[in-house]
Amino acid sequence: MGQQAFDLRTVSASKTVCSLMRACSKIFPGHLGGAKITRQFSSCRGVFLKASYSNTRASNQAIDSVGQDKFAVVNGSSKIFRANGTSSIPFSRETSVLDAFQDQYDGIVVNPQRLPSNPHAFASVLQSSLSQWEQEGKKGVWLKLPLEQSELVPIAVKQGFQYHHAEREYIMLTYWIPEGPCLLPANASHQVGVGGFVVNEKNEVLVVQEKHCAPAFVGFWKLPTGFILESEEIFIGAVREVKEETGIDTEFVEVIAFRHVHDMAFKKSDLFFICMLRPLSTEIKVDDLEVQAAKWMPLTEFLEQPVIQEDNMFKKIIDICIARLGKCYCGLSAHQVISKFDGKSSSLYYNVVQGSDFNCPAV
DSSP, X not given: OOOOOSXXXXXXXXXXXXXXXXXXXXXXXXXXXXXXXXXXXXXXXXXXXXXXXXXXXXXXXXXXXXXXXXXXXXXXXXXXXXXXXXXXXXXXXXXXXXXXXXXXXXXXXXXXXXXXXXXXXXXXXXXXXXXXXXXXXXXXXXXXXXXXXXXXXXXXXXXXXXXEEEETTXXXXXXXXXXXXXXXXXXXXXXXXXXXXXXXXXXXXXXXXXXXXXXXXXXXXXOOEEXXXXXXXHHHHHHHHHHHHHOOOEEEEEEEEEEEEOSOGGGOEEEEEEEEEEESOOOOOOOTTTEEEEEEEEHHHHHTSHHHHHOHHHHHHHHHHHHHHTTSSOOBEEEEEEOTTTOOEEEEEEOOOOTTOOSOOOO
């Protein structure tokens, strides 16, 4: 039951897409984790500046792809030839500039696989690189330092680099060259979670008790919840979480509702999607790691729990789910669409009402 929002290893100089963190304890509908949504304050070159980020698209060039590029010597200078046929910034052996390529926003992405191993050499070449990039009118610099070269972090910080984000295998730092507000996007501002509302033919709802929870929720039967993984669809994450916690196979029906709240774990905002799922199996197999117990509970008994009755958020969510069971409410189905904006397949969630029939299909 974990979460990673998006792959932060794919980075441009104007937009980065972030990953969500995993939480050990989740209480429906609260949970922990992260995904980049909003704009916030930026800190550039050691000075905190209040600024809005540019609303530009993310680059398709990934830092991790640099290692697959080909290197050649052209007129006495080295040049990187990427898989798409374009070339990186040429650098002279005499000028000692870091291996890097330029993204489409006049930004610099340093090649993490060809960093100097000697800290003193790194400090020298980093300083000369910044000077050259400033003369060339470049903007943001993305510096990815692998875990095994963590001794280079304080050197970069002393030269004005700012922390951006960190993963288990690396830390990402940034540097804004021009004067004025920094326009590089900040790290993830949101965490994304899912919950599964599963009702069988006996009008029983699938519920679990968390093994680790706050004292106020001990003994409380809740819906299975969790976090979406890296590059995972919301509807797939809901199905997976239910399977992991209870052993029950399901299929996605609709997104019934979602909650948006702020100032959660690590001061991040939170998006939590309630998904209606159709059960495909009945035998429960409890996940002993994080779940204390799981069972099929009569819906009326589930609703009578004090936590449900006394909490406006819980009660409203369950009221909506029950309305959906009675076909008095329609949720959002997932539809695959391709946009010319990025050429990628996306899941667009929306409701379709055909003709004059305003009743949703039976669950």
